[in-house]
């Protein structure tokens with residue numbers, strides 16, 4: 339490998355693939371290296387819900403920007419990406435959660451995000467399998483779902499059409515402060531800058547990075563077209579996703595285009611193995627049954643786990659690392675990396691090419707964590 343590149347991207351998950359496409363489109367000479375196949379890491383384990391979330395202003399800005407980029411790309415996505423603008427239904431169990439529904443609707447409306455407050459009966463009409471008696475909910479019709487590994491492959495093909503090179507089955511041993519990487523066989527490849535898009539494994543290449551593995555379980559069923567028609571999520575999901583507790587579950591179901599139902603989700607720290615954890619799986623499915631009692635009649639065919647890359651403030655790390663301005667980061671996307679891959683790539687390419695960014699980039703800068711940051715902060 340005697341060549342030199344402007345950018346080496348380590349990681350061919352959806353974030354690395356999106357960054358490669360944006361950098362190659364910007365005229366940079368790009369090499370993407372992954373020790374596994376394209377989209378075979380967390381991207382293969384994720385749910386593929388493209389969603390606007392508002393846990394913080396910065397999260398809202400990045401998810402909204404990213405969703406608008408997905409909308410722009412939607413017409414180009416091949417059928418196997420299974421893009422489906424089915425919308426999100428946030429379900430409120432009681433009046434307290436309805437207050438949150440109204441707060442969200444106001445905030446979204448002010449920012450131009452279309453959302454509709456629904457009462458319990460309207461919800462039942464849209465989703466007859468939901469248990470009767472829920473208080474109501476919020477419908478966000480422009481949210482969507484897709485199949486993440488195919489989306490990663492598509493983005494990488496876009497990069498390749500612009501001249502990017504992709505090498506799979508090649509492990510990176512270390513990132514060089516002067517730019518470039520050392521591969522597992524000891525050879526070096528030089529580049530102006532390196533981007534670590536290595537998801538939950540980022541601390542292996544950048545020790546001390548404030549990224550922790552947060553395990554999640556998903557279950558997929560046989561095909562039951564129309565069992566649900568939206569990505570349905572309990573409002574309590576927000577507490578589960580944003581709480582710092584060790585273990586949590588929340589009801590979340592996605593209708594796949596082929597009729598399969600994808601059911602989530604759980605969150606666990608200090609669970610680095612990939613084994614299915616039966617007690618947490620039971621809790622997760624019991625939670626889903628509370629919202630969809632007839633789910634018990636469906637046949638599940640597979641269960642798997644994956645690890646989200648969690649940062650202390652629930653925002654990704656996008657930009658130059660603390661170690662060197664030639665080592666950049668695009669990681670820490672927790673449970674939103676499918677959604678925010680495109681926004682991450684847009685910001686990263688704009689920063690690398692000295693262009694104005696579409697949204698302020700500072701909230702995602704790795705510089706927000708002092709060098710002494712501990713992963714337990």
Ligand SMILES: Cc1cc2nc3c(=O)[nH]c(=O)nc-3n(C[C@H](O)[C@H](O)[C@H](O)COP(=O)(O)OP(=O)(O)OC[C@H]3O[C@@H](n4cnc5c(N)ncnc54)[C@H](O)[C@@H]3O)c2cc1C
Pocket residue numbers: 348349350351352353354355371372373374375376377378379380381382383384385386387388389508509510511535536537538539540542543553554555556602603643644645646647668669670671672673674675676677678
């Ligand atoms: C259960 C679950 C549900 C989720 N649901 C959603 C959802 O509905 N919506 C959403 O937006 N997000 C969701 N996510 C999050 C999303 O899946 C991730 O944020 C996203 O896939 C991260 O992509 P990535 O490219 O950063 O990482 P990855 O896909 O993990 O890619 C990193 C790549 O780096 C490679 N790599 C690592 N180290 C090296 C090395 N030393 N040398 C070479 N290659 C290396 C790996 O092989 C891997 O391919 C979910 C995640 C989980 C676990």
